Amino acid sequence: MEVLLDTCERRRVKHLLLIYLFVVKAAADCPKPQGTGNIVLTNEALLRNDFPDASSVTFECVNGYVQESGTGIITCVSGTWTEPDIVCIKRDCGPPKAKPNMSFNISDGTLFGAVIKVVCDKGYYVIGSSYKQCYSAGWTGRAKCEIVTCSAPVGVTNGKNNWDSSDEPKYGEIIHYDCDEGYTLVGNDDITCSETGEYDSQPPECKGVTTADRITTEMATPTTPIYTQEASTSTGPSTTRTAHRDKTMTTSQTTVPPSTKGGRGLLAPEDKATTASVTAPTSFQEKNDVANQDNGYIPVIISVVSISIAVLIVVLFLHKFVLKRKGSANGPFPI
Template identity: 65%
Template sequence: MFSDRLQAGMEVLRDTCGRRGVGPLLLIYLFVVKAAADCPKPQGTGNIVLTNEALLINNFPEGSVATLECANGYVKETGSGITTCVDGNWTEPDIICIKKDCGPPKPQPNMSFNTSGGTLFGDMITVFCDKGYQISGSSFKWCYATGWSGRAKCKIVTCDRPAEVANGRSSWDSQDVPTYGEIIHYHCNEGYTLVGKDSIVCGESGVYDSQPPECKGVTVERITTETLTATPTPPAQEASTSTDPAATAHRDKTITPPAASPSAPGGRGILSGEDRAATTGVTSTTSFQDMRDGAVDVNKDIGYTSVIVSVICISIVVCILLFFLHKFLLKRKGSYDTREDLKPELLQFQNL
């Protein structure tokens, strides 16, 4: 079309040749025709832009060619991207651009990603660490033209050095701090008892699952209780075998009740009220002394408090047994006491 216009202008020039004033008009005509044939600088649309080479060109005459490409973050799906200047206009480019797909992030140890939001240009994903690990860096990644942005690492969780316990020790002997899942054991020194859990574990949040135990000394009361529980109290017969001279002297005493009166019915010896009281007092005193000496001799390592309590209990039991024995003898004698065994003594007294 540009050549046709130029040819028409030349014919007009020949027809008007030799006439005055025709030269300036011809020059103006040629300038207008040439300006109408040039194309403006091409412009990108949307995700399509000019190449760097096309951006450096200022004039685009008829028939000029410019190249278009995909914008940053987009990739060419089809087409060449070439456009041509025709009659002062650019032809429609045939290039089609789509968003870049960053794809799954590069795997890292103890790390996972939530890609539900997509992996295309401009999308964002979330970074997660496995149990017992924590994120170092950004917890998000964005898909840029150059790929995934943001650096992150998953570091294992650490706990403080285990606390020391008085009168005990722990199994941790490293200069480093414990990490997630490591177990620290505790032991008490000899003569001390561990109270609490004997081990603690470094948890996923950097805190131990429990407090360190305590090492407490074994008290005298506890020893006494354990001894009484483990060793039964020996009976009075065994206690009487003690080699203590004092205890032997008490055991050598023989308690002989008063002889029964020949006039007692059935030939049975019946004790008077004073004789029974004396016998009971002597027996109780002797039994109390024998058992106290025996208990002290056998259990002298138990403690004075336990000995006194044991002696008191045994004395109470002996008194109760003597009381019931007295009642039993009264029942065997009869429902009432006729004092017949004292009649000879009363007649003798009256004769005086």
């Protein structure tokens, strides 16, 4: 009986010791730590199942954030984890790499998650994505700016343009038009490829010039007759031919030699003659112009004649008045 009691006591003590060791061990281990905010456990810490007292694990920044300060290490102390000291901030992608004829609207910033817009220069358009976003690996989205082109210029009837390339005209290029001989260009002779992919004006037209248009143009442009004067030093008669439609009129002129003293030429009263010859206009338009110029002197001549007549009347009136005065002073009959 005594031996049996000793055996039972030993088993009881052994069970109590195991329970004690289990409780002490459980109280010393730490639970699995959890990440908060923008920090998470490293892959090595995630693979562990137990965290005994005095053990350590490491935190790191989540995707899109970078470690600014701290170590990220925490330690199990009597079943409790120490506070992490790591500080994580958003990744800054910085301005995108510059490309020809391209700029960016970065009003949203350049930090992780920001979205920016691709802007092409005037006369260019975006090929690819019009937006870029900042991710952990940098900017996403590919784009480039291509120059705007216009359709090939159309031809014009009775004319041509200077575009001889197989490529389409690009933004800013100018197409020049010319009309064939005998045709008039109506519209703009130059058209330019604009930033919209359209020309800034419609192609011109080449229209033929009618007889009525030519007459109108000639009437609108006056022709000034040409007068020529010829001086002769010979003493003999000279002959000047004046064209008048299909007839030729011959006039005899006598010229007098100039003064031997180097002054003006002196003409005797009996030898007065015309020393200049005038070539009559050879066209109907020129004749009308000469007639119109001659008509301009008629009012002046009439005015001079009128003034002369008025002066003569006044002189006669004064003369008659004087005669009357003399007659009254000397008697009934003037001397």
